[in-house]
Every structure is written in structure tokens, then in C-alpha cells.
Amino acid sequence: MAVKNEVNYKNEKIIEIANITKVFGNVTVVDNISLAINRGEFVTLLGPSGCGKTTLLRMIGGFETPTSGTITLEGKELTSIPPEKRPINTVFQKYALFPHYNVFNNVAYGLKNQLVPNGERVNKDGSTKQLYRHYTKKEIEEKVNRALKVVGLEDYGYRSTNTLSGGQQQRVAIARAIVLEPKVLLLDEPLGALDLKMRKEMQLELKRLHEQIKITFIYVTHDQEEALTMSDTIVVINDGAIQQVGTPKMIYDEPANAFVANFIGESNLIPGTMPSDKNVTLLGSTIPCLDKGFAKNEPVDVVIRPEDIQILTSTDSKAQFTGTVKSEIFKGTYYEMEIDANGYEFTVQSTSGHEVDEQVGLYVEPNGIHIMKKLRTINEFYGEVDKDNLIWMCKGDFDLIVPEGLEKGDRVKISVPFNAVELTDDEEDGVIGANVTQSIYKGTYYQVQVYTDTDEDFFVDTPYEWDINDRVGIKLNKELVMVEKYEEEEEE
Amino acid sequence: MSTAVKTEKKKPRFVFKRSFFSFPYIALNILFVVIPLAILLGYAFVGQEGEFSISNFAYFFSHIENIKTILFSLLMAALTTIICFVLAYPLAMCLADSKINKSAILVLMFILPMWVNSLLRTYALQNFLIDLFGMQRGFLSALIGLVYDFFPFMLLPLYTTLSNMDKSFVEASYDLGANKVMTFLKVTLPLSVPGIVSGVMMVFMPTMSTFSVTEIMGNTNTYMIGSMINEMINGGDWSGSAAFSFVLLILVGVTMVISNFITKGRGEAETGVGGII
Structure with missing residues (x-):
């Protein structure tokens, strides 16, 4: 396409998002996100469904108004500009091709609305006024045909859109957006409706298209593989907040936290501690790594990718762990094995297979070990003393041990270790109800995150797997919970 | 696999198909629509002595008053339809907009009159407009009555279509630079x-x-032609009223064919309700 981006500075910021928050009703969908996007970049917003990525995209497109914060395009504030005046175009999730127009008229739709400068008129008082005109029929025809050629649908102009396959409709939607030569192209899960083979083809095609037309792409997906294949930069989003921004390689090799590690690719996620710089203790062994700067014995999460684990004989002195092969599956180019070592079931990928029940040793190079700070080590809440040893917090009366000398109405801080929370299947059995938002397997237990109706997150260590979006009840083990008097800080 | 083979061998004599559910309707349809229409057609061609004759139709088309009544009925129906459309379309757009109409109660308020017998409603309107406000009976009051009676039938299909319409079409239009009017x-x-x-x-x-x-x-x-037929029936002229009804039927049939033609041309859009036939 003829986007004349001769000055294609990769490091020039085109879009700046500053402290954007979006609240629907009483749910915060996007929570204080700030992000800069460079010109010509292929940026992917990646996250599970409901994480706020589509809402963020819709705010850039102008279809939602942020509750607070600003979005600027090339230094100009966008927030108050309606979508039809933004030099940004969108490829919609279900394409949204106009069913009453054929392919040609769908692509031409935007051009017919566009005005182009057409000389200047000199007024009587000597001032000049910029004149505009619509595109001529011939110009529109040329542009549409060029756009259709770019997406490989040259001879489809006369076709009705509902006679096209999903992939072809997708291409028309892309042609319709790029024909306007936008500064930024937004793509909202555009490949979601296609089958696997078509999706893979379109991924490569989109990547090629991006290189060809050099427009900034902002792409939304929940498919981590898609993100890794296509993007220059991936923005991992969860719970309305950015978890990590980086190149695909950075995100994959150095996930910032347990969520990212779990969401991107397969991984072994093991709790550990840092006895000293460049050493990590996990599953009873202390092994070398490359990370430093943690407090002594700080609890951390350790990520080891399945392909970074080498399998040795069980007697090899290099072996860091020894274990038994539990299962082995041939996956075409590699074997995937579950290996039980030191009470943790490692997922290992290797080009050579090993028999089930075989004793093996495992070894990981220091650069294969990724240390992440724990998101949270304890749940902290604030509440107040209710009558009879009850604590009122998160709109529930919890039966906890109230320290001596506290009276009804006193403000308290409640520290709840992850293992002090008990989830109940039936919401009625718990003191309060909550939704399961995340469940990460940590080798010997699941770390589950639940979200209460009072907008609080509980982190829970539990031996059971809980389904995301399930309603559960929350109970607390009063022996493990600590309640302290909370003095409100007087900052005035 | 084996179970599939078994069922094939034991082919039951009677299979209950889903299409069987339509049989009661077909029977009712024949009994109460097809047969009466045939009788109507038969009556229409019966002359004064009970012989086969086209005199009823000849009478209809040879009297200018009849043609005038038909044209007036067409005009009245067209006016009512246009007024209903002009009133209902903006309202349907508001009701279909979830930002304005947060619950469906508003829609119910406009549909609620349909729950009341139309004769009752019309008498109520007569009481209100003519008896209470002293409005003159005539063209205007009749038109108001028609619009008032048939308004929900215009509103409901418009509301259904507009509220089922994928909002991304409108968003796509804005996205492609069209303003509100163009969209x-x-x-x-x-x-x-x-x-x-x-x-x-x-x-x-x-x-x-x-x-x-x-x-x-x-x-x-x-x-209007309806009153005319009503009077003929009251006067015992079955053959004449049958012929008039038949003319009316043909007229309505023609309008249906025309509107179906219009829908066919444009209505391939998968946006909810289609034409009624």
C-alpha cells in the first residue's frame, strides 16, 4: 500500500496511553494502564478472556470512553475525538462486513466518506481557505482494487460478502480498513472464527502484510501462540492490569511472574527460595541460576520450560534431581514425558524417549532457570471487630481469634496466609462468596486466585483444582490467621 | 459401529418425524382457511337466481362509488402505515438502544395496548376524543383511531429488527469515517x-x-371497503359481499407480492425478522 512512511522511526512513539481506567457499573475492567506504542510496531495485547484487552482496544478505537486517563496519538489527545474522526481503523472480531453491499462497496465505504485537500480558495480579505473534495469514482476504483490485490482478492469485487468463506471475509475486512491508510490498525481477535489451518495461514499473511504496508498494528488475542508468532511486542494483560511488556522471546524466556509463565507456553512452575545470589533452592536441592538481587531466603516462583530440562542417567553426578518416568507421549518431533522427582511432576520435552518407570536424572542449565518474584506472599485485608469474636471484612462475619483488648468497632488488619483459606464448592457453605479467576498448578498444590464481590482478591493454596469462573465460598482457618489492631495513619 | 448396524436391521415401521407436528396446523388451515376461501370464491360467482355468473364482479367494477371506496381504503391504509412508520421508527431506535432503554419495561408499555381488545380500545378513544374533547367525527378522527389501533404492530417488528442488529455494523461505519446521519x-x-x-x-x-x-x-x-362488505352481509347479500371480499383479497395479495419482491432484493441480511411470507 502507498503509505508514505519514509520516516519510519521504530523508536518514535505513535500512541501513548496514560493511566487509563475503565469502570463498567462497579467492575473495573481496565485498571490504570499506561503503555507507549512505537510507530510501525506490531503490538499484541494478550490475555485470557475478560482481562480487559478488548476494552482497551475499543478505547483506542473510540468506541468506549475511558473513565479516567488519556490516550494520545502523535501527541494529540484522542479521548474526546469520535471514532469517525480518528485516523485509526479496526478489523472487527466478526468482521462486521455490511451484508447489503458487495465486496467492492464494502471496501469503498470508507473512501466515500473521506475528504481530500483540493486547493485553496483566496477570500476577499486575502485569507485562504483549504478546500476539500470527495474521491472521484476512478480514484476509488483504483484504491479499492489495489487494497483487494494486497489481500489477494482481486477478482472478488462483485461478489456478495455472504458467499465468501471465513478467511475471505477476513481479508475483505482487512482490505476495508487498510484502504484508508490509517496511522494505526486495530485488530480485535480477527482470526478467532477461523479453523486451525486457515488461522496459521492468516497469521503468516498478516505478518507479511504488516511488513508490506508498515502501519502500526495493535492486535488483540487470547492465543499465546498467535502472539508469539506475529508480534514485535507483546503486552500481557490480566485482571485489567499489564503483567509484562516485551518481545516474544523476552516474554517466553523471562516471564515476569507466575501468571505470565503459566499463560505463555508450557512450563514447570515450582515454589522455591533464594539462599544467596545466583543460587536457588527448590524441591530440596540448591542449584545455580543467573538471577540475583533477592533478599536472603526470599520465597520465589521458579519457571523451567519443558525443553530446557536435560535427561541423564540416574547415576550421573551432574543430575540435580532424580526421578521416575511416569508417562511418555510421542508428539511428532519430540517426546513429552511426565517425570516424578522429589515429589514434583516435571513436564519434560526431549528428542529421545524414555521408558515408563525408568529411573532418570534431571539437569537444568543455569540459563534455563527463571526466577520470579511472588505476586503476593500473604493476603492482607482491613476490617473491624464485630461482636463475639467475629471480624467484619469483605462484607462477611468471619470467626477469628480477636486479640485481647479490642472492642467492637475497632479497625483491624487481618493477615491471611494462602493456606489458611478454605474454598467450598457450595457458596452457601462459606462465609462470603467469590469467583475463581485464576488457577495455577505449582507442582504439589494449586495456587488459586478468587475475586470477592467486594473487589478483593484472595490467594489460596489448595490441593484441589478449581475451575475458572466457578462460584465458591470462602472460609478461613482461624488458627492460621493473624488479627492486629490497625492504627489509621494520620497523614493530614 | 455394531449398534448402528443393529438399528439398521430392525427398521421400525413407524418413525416419528418432526414434520408430524405440522399436521394439526395443516388440518386447521384446510378446514378454516382453504375451504372457506373456496366457498367464498364459489359464492362470488353465484348470480341472483343461483346460476353461475360474473354479475357480482360486473356490478362492483361498473359503479364508480365502489372504485372510490376502494381507492379511499387504499389511501387510508397508506396514510396510516406512513404515520405509524414515521412515529414508530425513531421510537424503536430509542428502545433498541440499551443506553436509553435500560430495561424492557418501556417496550412493554408500548406493546401493552395489544393486550386489550381493539374494539374496547377504539371505544375508549372515541369517548376520550369525541365525547370528552368534542372532536368532530370525520377523516381526522378516523385516521387517529387507525394509527392508535395499529401502532404496536409497526413498532414491534421494527424494535425486534433494530435490537437484534449487530452493533458492530454501526461501529464499523463510524470506524470508516461515516458520521451519524450517513451511518x-x-x-x-x-x-x-x-x-x-x-x-x-x-x-x-x-x-x-x-x-x-x-x-x-x-x-x-x-x-371503507370493510364497512361496505359488512353492510352487504347485514343486508343478506352473500354473493355480492363474497365478490367484494375477493377483490379485497386480490388487492392485499398484490401488495404482499410487491413487498416480498422488495425484501428479496435487499433482505438477505441476517438481521432477524424477515418479511411475513
Whole structure:
């Protein structure tokens, strides 16, 4: 396409998002996100469904108004500009091709609305006024045909859109957006409706298209593989907040936290501690790594990718762990094995297979070990003393041990270790109800995150797997919970 | 695999198909629509001595008053339809907008009159407009009565079409630089054609043949073909009224064919309701 981006500075910021928050009703969908996007970049917003990525995209497109914060395009504030005046175009999730127009008229739709400068008129008082005109029929025809050629649908102009396959409709939607030569192209899960083979083809095609037309792409997906294949930069989003921004390689090799590690690719996620710089203790062994700067014995999460684990004989002195092969599956180019070592079931990928029940040793190079700070080590809440040893917090009366000398109405801080929370299947059995938002397997237990109706997150260590979006009840083990008097800080 | 083979061998003599559910309706349809229509057609061709004759039709078309009444009925139906459409479309757009209409209660308020018998409603309107406010019976009051009676039948299909319409079409139009007016003219309006056609037919057809509303709300100047047929039946002229009804049927049939033709051209859009046949 003829986007004349001769000055294609990769490091020039085109879009700046500053402290954007979006609240629907009483749910915060996007929570204080700030992000800069460079010109010509292929940026992917990646996250599970409901994480706020589509809402963020819709705010850039102008279809939602942020509750607070600003979005600027090339230094100009966008927030108050309606979508039809933004030099940004969108490829919609279900394409949204106009069913009453054929392919040609769908692509031409935007051009017919566009005005182009057409000389200047000199007024009587000597001032000049910029004149505009619509595109001529011939110009529109040329542009549409060029756009259709770019997406490989040259001879489809006369076709009705509902006679096209999903992939072809997708291409028309892309042609319709790029024909306007936008500064930024937004793509909202555009490949979601296609089958696997078509999706893979379109991924490569989109990547090629991006290189060809050099427009900034902002792409939304929940498919981590898609993100890794296509993007220059991936923005991992969860719970309305950015978890990590980086190149695909950075995100994959150095996930910032347990969520990212779990969401991107397969991984072994093991709790550990840092006895000293460049050493990590996990599953009873202390092994070398490359990370430093943690407090002594700080609890951390350790990520080891399945392909970074080498399998040795069980007697090899290099072996860091020894274990038994539990299962082995041939996956075409590699074997995937579950290996039980030191009470943790490692997922290992290797080009050579090993028999089930075989004793093996495992070894990981220091650069294969990724240390992440724990998101949270304890749940902290604030509440107040209710009558009879009850604590009122998160709109529930919890039966906890109230320290001596506290009276009804006193403000308290409640520290709840992850293992002090008990989830109940039936919401009625718990003191309060909550939704399961995340469940990460940590080798010997699941770390589950639940979200209460009072907008609080509980982190829970539990031996059971809980389904995301399930309603559960929350109970607390009063022996493990600590309640302290909370003095409100007087900052005035 | 083995179970599939077994069932094939034991082919039951009677298989209950889903199409069987339509049989009661087909039976009712034949009994109460097809047969009466055939009888109607038969009566229409019966002369004064009981012989086969086209005299009833000849009578109809040879009297200018009859043609005038038909044309007046067409005009009345067209006016009612246009007024209903102009009133209902903006309202349907508001009701379909979830930002304005947060619950469906508003819609219910407009549909609620349909729960009351139309004769009752018409008498209520007569009481209100003519008896209470002293409005003159005539063309205007008859028109108000018709619009009042048939308005929900226009609103409902429009509301259904507009609220089922994928909002991303409108968003896509904004995204491609069209302003609100252009988006309405080039996207919303064309995509709601199926709803418009059903609304128009649901209002036009019954208005064309109505007699109760114009008789309660109008005067001798608002004499419509429905009233004419009603009078003939009351006078015992079965053959004449059958012929008149048949003419009316043909007229309504023609309008249906025309509107179906319009829907076919544009209404391939998968946006909810289509035409009624």
C-alpha cells in the first residue's frame, strides 16, 4: 500500500496511553494502564478472556470512553475525538462486513466518506481557505482494487460478502480498513472464527502484510501462540492490569511472574527460595541460576520450560534431581514425558524417549532457570471487630481469634496466609462468596486466585483444582490467621 | 459401529418425524382457511337466481362509488402505515438502544395496548376524543383511531429488527469515517428493511379491510371497503359481499407480492425478522 512512511522511526512513539481506567457499573475492567506504542510496531495485547484487552482496544478505537486517563496519538489527545474522526481503523472480531453491499462497496465505504485537500480558495480579505473534495469514482476504483490485490482478492469485487468463506471475509475486512491508510490498525481477535489451518495461514499473511504496508498494528488475542508468532511486542494483560511488556522471546524466556509463565507456553512452575545470589533452592536441592538481587531466603516462583530440562542417567553426578518416568507421549518431533522427582511432576520435552518407570536424572542449565518474584506472599485485608469474636471484612462475619483488648468497632488488619483459606464448592457453605479467576498448578498444590464481590482478591493454596469462573465460598482457618489492631495513619 | 448396524436391521415401521407436528396446523388451515376461501370464491360467482355468473364482479367494477371506496381504503391504509412508520421508527431506535432503554419495561408499555381488545380500545378513544374533547367525527378522527389501533404492530417488528442488529455494523461505519446521519442512511436503515416490510404489512393489510375503527371514529365520509362488505352481509347479500371480499383479497395479495419482491432484493441480511411470507 502507498503509505508514505519514509520516516519510519521504530523508536518514535505513535500512541501513548496514560493511566487509563475503565469502570463498567462497579467492575473495573481496565485498571490504570499506561503503555507507549512505537510507530510501525506490531503490538499484541494478550490475555485470557475478560482481562480487559478488548476494552482497551475499543478505547483506542473510540468506541468506549475511558473513565479516567488519556490516550494520545502523535501527541494529540484522542479521548474526546469520535471514532469517525480518528485516523485509526479496526478489523472487527466478526468482521462486521455490511451484508447489503458487495465486496467492492464494502471496501469503498470508507473512501466515500473521506475528504481530500483540493486547493485553496483566496477570500476577499486575502485569507485562504483549504478546500476539500470527495474521491472521484476512478480514484476509488483504483484504491479499492489495489487494497483487494494486497489481500489477494482481486477478482472478488462483485461478489456478495455472504458467499465468501471465513478467511475471505477476513481479508475483505482487512482490505476495508487498510484502504484508508490509517496511522494505526486495530485488530480485535480477527482470526478467532477461523479453523486451525486457515488461522496459521492468516497469521503468516498478516505478518507479511504488516511488513508490506508498515502501519502500526495493535492486535488483540487470547492465543499465546498467535502472539508469539506475529508480534514485535507483546503486552500481557490480566485482571485489567499489564503483567509484562516485551518481545516474544523476552516474554517466553523471562516471564515476569507466575501468571505470565503459566499463560505463555508450557512450563514447570515450582515454589522455591533464594539462599544467596545466583543460587536457588527448590524441591530440596540448591542449584545455580543467573538471577540475583533477592533478599536472603526470599520465597520465589521458579519457571523451567519443558525443553530446557536435560535427561541423564540416574547415576550421573551432574543430575540435580532424580526421578521416575511416569508417562511418555510421542508428539511428532519430540517426546513429552511426565517425570516424578522429589515429589514434583516435571513436564519434560526431549528428542529421545524414555521408558515408563525408568529411573532418570534431571539437569537444568543455569540459563534455563527463571526466577520470579511472588505476586503476593500473604493476603492482607482491613476490617473491624464485630461482636463475639467475629471480624467484619469483605462484607462477611468471619470467626477469628480477636486479640485481647479490642472492642467492637475497632479497625483491624487481618493477615491471611494462602493456606489458611478454605474454598467450598457450595457458596452457601462459606462465609462470603467469590469467583475463581485464576488457577495455577505449582507442582504439589494449586495456587488459586478468587475475586470477592467486594473487589478483593484472595490467594489460596489448595490441593484441589478449581475451575475458572466457578462460584465458591470462602472460609478461613482461624488458627492460621493473624488479627492486629490497625492504627489509621494520620497523614493530614 | 455394531449398534448402528443393529438399528439398521430392525427398521421400525413407524418413525416419528418432526414434520408430524405440522399436521394439526395443516388440518386447521384446510378446514378454516382453504375451504372457506373456496366457498367464498364459489359464492362470488353465484348470480341472483343461483346460476353461475360474473354479475357480482360486473356490478362492483361498473359503479364508480365502489372504485372510490376502494381507492379511499387504499389511501387510508397508506396514510396510516406512513404515520405509524414515521412515529414508530425513531421510537424503536430509542428502545433498541440499551443506553436509553435500560430495561424492557418501556417496550412493554408500548406493546401493552395489544393486550386489550381493539374494539374496547377504539371505544375508549372515541369517548376520550369525541365525547370528552368534542372532536368532530370525520377523516381526522378516523385516521387517529387507525394509527392508535395499529401502532404496536409497526413498532414491534421494527424494535425486534433494530435490537437484534449487530452493533458492530454501526461501529464499523463510524470506524470508516461515516458520521451519524450517513451511518443511519447507509447502514441502519437498509439493514432494517426486513423489519420495515413486516411492519408495513402488519399495518397496511388489516387497515385496508377494517370497518370497526372507521365506523366508531369516522362518519359517512370515511366509508371503507370493510364497512361496505359488512353492510352487504347485514343486508343478506352473500354473493355480492363474497365478490367484494375477493377483490379485497386480490388487492392485499398484490401488495404482499410487491413487498416480498422488495425484501428479496435487499433482505438477505441476517438481521432477524424477515418479511411475513
